[in-house]
Amino acid sequence: MARTPDADSARSESLSDRAAERETVNPTPERSFGASVAAGVREIIIVIAMALTLSFVVKTFLVQAFFIPSPSMQATLMEGDRVIVSKLTPRVFDLERGDVIVFADPGQWLEETEPVNRGAFLNGVRDGLVFVGLLPDTSEGHLIKRIIGMPGDKVECCDANGRLTVNGVAIDEAYVKPGQEPSEKPFAIVVPEGRVWVMGDNRGDSSDSRYHDAPLENGTNGSVPIDLVVGKAKAVVWPMNRMGGLTDYDAVFTHVPRASSARSVATPPVSAGS
Numbered sequence: 111m112a113r114t115p116d117a118d119s120a121r122s123e124s125l126s127d128r129a130a131e132r133e134t135v136n137p138t139p140e141r142s143f144g145a146s147v148a149a150g151v152r153e154i155i156i157v158i159a160m161a162l163t164l165s166f167v168v169k170t171f172l173v174q175a176f177f178i179p180s181p182s183m184q185a186t187l188m189e190g191d192r193v194i195v196s197k198l199t200p201r202v203f204d205l206e207r208g209d210v211i212v213f214a215d216p217g218q219w220l221e222e223t224e225p226v227n228r229g230a231f232l233n234g235v236r237d238g239l240v241f242v243g244l245l246p247d248t249s250e251g252h253l254i255k256r257i258i259g260m261p262g263d264k265v266e267c268c269d270a271n272g273r274l275t276v277n278g279v280a281i282d283e284a285y286v287k288p289g290q291e292p293s294e295k296p297f298a299i300v301v302p303e304g305r306v307w308v309m310g311d312n313r314g315d316s317s318d319s320r321y322h323d324a325p326l327e328n329g330t331n332g333s334v335p336i337d338l339v340v341g342k343a344k345a346v347v348w349p350m351n352r353m354g355g356l357t358d359y360d361a362v363f364t365h366v367p368r369a370s371s372a373r374s375v376a377t378p379p380v381s382a383g384s
Contacts, residue, residue, distance in 0.1 A: 173197060196341050213334050216335065220251065255309060261369060264299070308333075318332075
């Protein structure tokens with residue numbers, strides 16, 4: 111049956127009425143300019159808060175950047191380098207001979223220095239960014255050295271060829287700065303339990319375990335408590351022309367026997383009360 115113009119008109123009006131009804135029931139809200147700006151600001155704040163929280167968690171439990179303030183680790187690390195330190199060592203992974211570690215000052219290893227004063231506001235901003243891990247730690251109160259002796263190891267300097275020995279085995283230290291002797295200071299120590307013996311790669315300019323072992327000179331005072339180890343340095347991340355991973359030089363210590371097998375021939379450390 112053919113449609114009449116009146117029927118088509120009525121159907122069109124019915125569709126229009128239903129569309130209008132839908133618009134009335136489910137109106138599309140329109141944001142004002144101010145509301146849109148406020149929503150955008152809230153989103154930015156949430157994103158920044160999440161980023162800061164993530165950075166803080168990473169810095170606290172996983173990795174942290176540190177600034178190298180001295181030449182004691184040349185030529186492995188240069189003054190002014192920024193390094194990434196893994197905090198999974200020693201919390202998850204064991205320390206090993208050859209590891210480059212960052213540790214808190216065991217007690218008066220560092221000279222007291224006046225912090226740079228940039229003004230209250232800038233000091234606060236910098237401290238906050240360091241706290242959450244967005245800026246490298248200035249390394250105040252921390253040192254970075256290489257582990258030479260693990261707990262129980264007997265470390266001596268030097269043999270007839272001028273090399274360090276660990277548990278009676280001479281080692282050829284490829285990481286020592288060219289032109290430097292393994293040690294100008296002779297010593298013979300046994301590393302106490304729960305501690306490590308550390309030395310800088312720039313042996314002629316490193317105030318390390320050798321120079322903090324007085325008065326006993328047997329490894330008791332010069333060694334570093336493992337509890338003070340912040341983590342293991344993994345890579346240089348700045349400047350760009352020095353970016354790259356750090357080597358542990360495992361081969362240097364390949365033939366060194368376990369500490370337990372060296373204890374029977376090592377001279378035990380003198381007790382603090384003797």
